[in-house]
Amino acid sequence: MKKLWMRLCQMHGRKELSAEHLSFGQLTIKRFCRDRWAVFGCIVILAVLCIVLAAPVICEYKPETIDKSMIRKAPGEGHILGTDDYGRDVFSRLVYGGRVSMAVAVCATALQLFFGIVLGSFAGYFGKWVDSFIMRVADVFMCFPFYIIAVCLAAILGPGLRNTIIILGFLGWPSLCRMVRAEILSIKENDFIMAAKSLGLSSGEIMFRHILPNVISPIIVSATLSVAGAIMSEASLSFLNLGVKIPQPSWGNMLSSAQSMNTLINEWWRWVPPGLCIIIVILSINYIGEGLRKAMTPKAGE
Amino acid sequence: MRRYICKRLGVYAAIFVGVTILIFGMMMAMPGDPFSGLMLDPSIPPEYIEQQQEKLGLNDPVPIQYIKWVSRILRGDMGFTSDGRPAAPQVWAAMKNTFLITIPSFLFSTLIAVLFGIYSAIHVNRFFDKAVTLLTFLEVSIPTFFLALTCVKFFGYDLQLLPVSGLHSLTGNLTGWAYIQDSILHMILPVSILTLTQTSSMLRYTRSSLLEVIGQDYVRTARAKGLTRKQAILRHGVKNALLPMITIFCMRLPVIVSGALFTETVFVWPGIGMLNYNSIMGREYSIIIAIAAMQAIIILMTNLLADILYMVADPRIRLGGVKQS
Numbered sequence: 306m307k308k309l310w311m312r313l314c315q316m317h318g319r320k321e322l323s324a325e326h327l328s329f330g331q332l333t334i335k336r337f338c339r340d341r342w343a344v345f346g347c348i349v350i351l352a353v354l355c356i357v358l359a360a361p362v363i364c365e366y367k368p369e370t371i372d373k374s375m376i377r378k379a380p381g382e383g384h385i386l387g388t389d390d391y392g393r394d395v396f397s398r399l400v401y402g403g404r405v406s407m408a409v410a411v412c413a414t415a416l417q418l419f420f421g422i423v424l425g426s427f428a429g430y431f432g433k434w435v436d437s438f439i440m441r442v443a444d445v446f447m448c449f450p451f452y453i454i455a456v457c458l459a460a461i462l463g464p465g466l467r468n469t470i471i472i473l474g475f476l477g478w479p480s481l482c483r484m485v486r487a488e489i490l491s492i493k494e495n496d497f498i499m500a501a502k503s504l505g506l507s508s509g510e511i512m513f514r515h516i517l518p519n520v521i522s523p524i525i526v527s528a529t530l531s532v533a534g535a536i537m538s539e540a541s542l543s544f545l546n547l548g549v550k551i552p553q554p555s556w557g558n559m560l561s562s563a564q565s566m567n568t569l570i571n572e573w574w575r576w577v578p579p580g581l582c583i584i585i586v587i588l589s590i591n592y593i594g595e596g597l598r599k600a601m602t603p604k605a606g607e
Numbered sequence: 608m609r610r611y612i613c614k615r616l617g618v619y620a621a622i623f624v625g626v627t628i629l630i631f632g633m634m635m636a637m638p639g640d641p642f643s644g645l646m647l648d649p650s651i652p653p654e655y656i657e658q659q660q661e662k663l664g665l666n667d668p669v670p671i672q673y674i675k676w677v678s679r680i681l682r683g684d685m686g687f688t689s690d691g692r693p694a695a696p697q698v699w700a701a702m703k704n705t706f707l708i709t710i711p712s713f714l715f716s717t718l719i720a721v722l723f724g725i726y727s728a729i730h731v732n733r734f735f736d737k738a739v740t741l742l743t744f745l746e747v748s749i750p751t752f753f754l755a756l757t758c759v760k761f762f763g764y765d766l767q768l769l770p771v772s773g774l775h776s777l778t779g780n781l782t783g784w785a786y787i788q789d790s791i792l793h794m795i796l797p798v799s800i801l802t803l804t805q806t807s808s809m810l811r812y813t814r815s816s817l818l819e820v821i822g823q824d825y826v827r828t829a830r831a832k833g834l835t836r837k838q839a840i841l842r843h844g845v846k847n848a849l850l851p852m853i854t855i856f857c858m859r860l861p862v863i864v865s866g867a868l869f870t871e872t873v874f875v876w877p878g879i880g881m882l883n884y885n886s887i888m889g890r891e892y893s894i895i896i897a898i899a900a901m902q903a904i905i906i907l908m909t910n911l912l913a914d915i916l917y918m919v920a921d922p923r924i925r926l927g928g929v930k931q932s
Contacts, residue, residue: 441618441622441625444618444622445622445625445626445629446629448622448626448903448906448907449626449899449902449903449906450861450862450865453865453868453883453898453899454899456868456884456895457633457895457896457899458633459887460637460887460890460892460895461633461637533748541750541752544750544752544869545868545872545884545887546888547887560752560753563756564872564873569756569759569760569764570760570764573760576756580750580753580756580757583750583753584748584749584750584753587749588744588745588748591744591747591748595744
């Protein structure tokens with residue numbers, strides 16, 4: 306019998322029946338690892354995270370230390386990436402700024418996920434007026450171009466680390482909410498939900514134990530992509546001096562120094578490195594997100 | 608079909624109320640009112656201030672104030688800036704400048720996105736397609752202002768090729784043809800940046816939506832009837848692939864009016880985005896609110912337009928076959 310099975314497998318070009326033993330997670334990881342760009346993105350992000358977390362060890366200078374004798378020095382001895390107009394070391398600002406930017410992005414995404422998942426599952430599961438109400442609120446938020454309402458809110462709340470997180474988290478949830486709702490609507494029709502209901506499970510149990518695990522993969526993908534989006538938005542708000550406030554460093558507010566013509570033309574070391582960091586990090590995260598999407602929904606990818 | 612329209616209109620009315628309440632709430636949350644300065648001045652009698660407040664309706668209950676405000680906004684009355692000038696003319700003037708860069712970039716980007724998207728989907732996985740995919744991916748990951756700053760430095764200063772700030776040169780009074788030429792030179796960089804930033808997402812959308820269609824049965828049927836792959840895609844595929852593009856197209860329309868905050872800020876282009884930024888820096892709340900309200904209303908209208916266009920284009924909705932959620 307076993308021999309016959311082996312013959313069958315060989316005929317179909319398979320050595321052994323391996324794929325069937327893998328769980329969904331293992332399969333996903335396997336497919337993900339096949340995507341060169343995504344793996345590369347992972348390595349880059351891990352490297353950046355290590356550098357950023359080890360900031361106190363790597364950096365010689367504190368990011369906020371002002372040194373009047375070393376103003377606007379070009380890269381060289383002592384200061385690898387030169388200094389800014391208060392004599393602060395650009396390299397340590399870059400590393401600590403990475404910390405701030407990433408932290409803002411992760412916190413904002415967590416907020417978005419919380420609002421998006423909770424409201425989306427309420428809307429999808431309960432339907433009727435709960436659904437209409439939540440979706441109309443989401444529509445209202447989607448009626449504004451992101452930066453216009455973000456800038457309004459920043460003008461009301463004032464700049465700062467905490468307010469930036471609040472703004473990004475508060476404005477990012479509607480698209481996630483819509484997605485979660487749509488997924489839940491399609492899952493709700495399945496027989497296993499009917500079975501769960503007839504077993505007498507409560508709404509909460511059905512929602513969190515039976516429905517949400519089935520929605521988890523699109524949520525993971527969009528969470529990854531929204532971290533990239535949050536880094537971009539933070540940088541943009543800080544660039545307009547409406548995000549993280551100087552002297553606290555962030556990649557965005559380092560770039561805002563390039564709004565002065567002198568810095569832009571003569572002092573490349575103050576604005577090119579943070580710009581490149583933003584691009585590299587966002588690009589890597591986008592590749593990871595794309596890789597995850599392909600790995601989790603194999604039909605869309607191949 | 609009539610029921611569908613009525614339902615959609617109801618939804619839009621609800622959203623409109625929500626949007627205006629949100630903006631009104633933001634306006635109430637913004638610090639200061641026109642009389643906070645006068646109250647401190649002992650030479651102005653408090654009765655006068657009260658009289659004026661009464662006249663402007665600042666003492667009305669909040670719902671009444673809200674209704675009055677909505678009716679003013681709908682009539683195009685945007686209030687006054689802190690120096691006493693009406694806000695509306697400033698907004699309209701900025702809007703004209705914004706149109707100068709947003710309309711060309713909108714047209715260019717739509718054209719490029721659709722043409723390149725179709726070409727890239729037909730020749731999927733060839734060199735051109737791969738290059739385009741990589742470039743669009745790269746483009747989404749670059750902050751607009753960084754791209755713009757790099758262009759300013761490279762084209763404006765290193766090569767001394769193009770002017771990088773303002774509407775036209777400050778020196779001399781150019782007239783006639785020279786004036787137009789000067790303006791066009793100033794438009795090149797902002798328009799290119801805007802075009803670039805708008806193209807990539809739409810290009811990716813065109814490509815993936817066409818790729819989806821190519822796998823459909825009716826394309827195979829068309830090929831079975833003797834059309835070449837290209838003919839089948841161009842005659843049968845594109846039409847269907849462009850249907851969902853209506854939504855994307857309409858969603859992008861508001862960009863024409865909202866301008867580009869970052870492009871305008873970097874190139875010192877006196878449009879809506881720049882006005883918005885300056886108002887925030889100068890705490891001109893009436894302008895910030897006016898711009899937000901205008902944007903929201905325009906987006907609402909384009910969404911309605913998208914719905915209507917979709918209905919006209921898609922017989923499944925027109926004939927009521929598809930249940931709308």
